[in-house]
Amino acid sequence: CRQIIKELQLHGNIGIQVKKADSDEFLILEINPRVQGTIAAALGAGINFPVLAVKQEIGLWISADELKVKWGTKFSRHWSEVFY
Incomplete structure (x- = not known):
């Protein structure tokens, strides 16, 4: 991926x-x-890619503190219909 981004x-x-x-x-x-939509996983693990x-x-x-990952953080996303 790094090579693709560079080229x-x-x-x-x-x-x-x-x-x-x-x-x-x-x-x-x-x-x-x-x-990407999964950026929430990175945010939950302590990395704020938009700010970076x-x-x-x-x-x-x-x-260096902005790059510290909270390893072991779990992420789950739930979608559901909402009726009014």
């Missing part, structure tokens, strides 16, 4: 979806130059 000269929050083929190579399914992207873009320092 396409992309920056910021990029979503790349891949699938591992039976041949053990990774196949690109899609590339989205936007914040803005800070990187405008040249602000990103501290």
Whole structure:
């Protein structure tokens, strides 16, 4: 993914979806130059990618504390219909 981002000269929050083929190579399914829906999982684990992207873009320092992951954080998403 890093090589793809570098060659396409992309920056910021990029979503790349891949699938591992039976041949053990990774196949690109899609590339989205936007914040992904699963960003909530990263936020819950202590990483605020939108803030980091803005800070990187405008040249602000990103501290080591902003990159500390709360390993072991569990994430679940529930969808349901709401009737009024």
